[in-house]
Amino acid sequence: MSELREVQVRDNVWVWGFDGDGPAASYGANCVAVVADAGVVLIDTLLSPAHARRVEAALRQKTDRPVRLVVLTHHHADHTWGAVHFVRQGALLVAHRACRERMAADHPGQLAARRGQAEAAELLSEVVLVLPSLTFDQGIGVHLGVEVEVWHPGHGHTPGDAFVYLPDAAVAVCGDLVFHRYHFNYQDADLAGVRRGLEALRSLDAEVFVPGHGLPGGPEVLQAQAAYHDAVEEVVRQGLAAGKGEAEVTGELQARFPGYGLTSALPVTYARVREWLLRPARGGRA
Secondary structure, eight states, rough: OOEEEEEETTTTEEEEESSSSGGGGGGGBBBEEEEEEEEEEEEEOOOSSSHHHHHHHTTTTTTTEEEEEEEEESSSSSHHHHHHHHHTOOOEEEEEEHEEEEHHHHHHHHHHTTTTSSTTTTTTTTTOOOOOOOEEEEEEEEESEEEEEEEEOOOSSTOOOOOEEEETTEEEEEEEEEEESBBHHHHHHOHHHHHHHHHHHTTTTOEEEEEEEEESSSHHHHHHHHHHHHHHHHHHHHHHHHTTTHHHHHHHHHHHHHEEEEEEEEGHHHHHHHHHSSSSSTTTTO
16 A cells, blocks of 8 residues: 555645555545544545555544544445444444445445455455445535535436535535546446536535545636546547447547546446447437
8 A cells, every 4th residue: 555645625624545546545536534623524435444544544643533424425435445444433424325225235246356356355354344324315414613515416427426515615525526637437427417517516616626536626627527528428429430449449548648547447438438429319418
């Protein structure tokens, strides 16, 4: 496991993650801490208890206040499997209802399969699956001395997406509605919904946007994500018209976005965008 990356975006808001895109780096996912008067709100918990312990050690350099609440932005393992570390300490685990449903349905089989992979077996040996004990459908407000708003923008990256808005700090924690210099994972995405999710984020009075993967930034982070979706659609559409297959199209996407992480997601990108473009009533971006 590499060195933990730390970015402080406000006096009481920190972002932690690992550079890289393999399991040891939790695929470049971010964990965000909001330190409030009555305790800490943690947003996403990375891939394993080992990752969560590294975050906790960094958090303890900032505050001794307990983690009261853990908010999950969606069900993917790189954002959720570290949660057990904080739940065991008494933190309340919160997510959208559909996030909980997907965790319950998908995670047992996924964990068993990934423990059979040499690169992840040891890292995942401590994972104990836990489910959110508090769920919501549209949104929820948290008041611990700092106002924290959690919103569901609809099915975007996944059916159970949530983003977190800190109105007093003008900070939005985007979850995987936004990837910054990482290839977007379209596996569970609604391709029109991901654009609606970006519009919901744009509607906030936020100055700082924390992506699910990659470094925080300003509104340009949202602009870059929208441009990425446009480019992916264009490359796949042109590839289909020219009779190109997966290998050629994914190679063009790598060349279009040099240095981006999560290239392993590109075959799924090709398959999902191709399927979407070829739907008779769709024909492209809604």
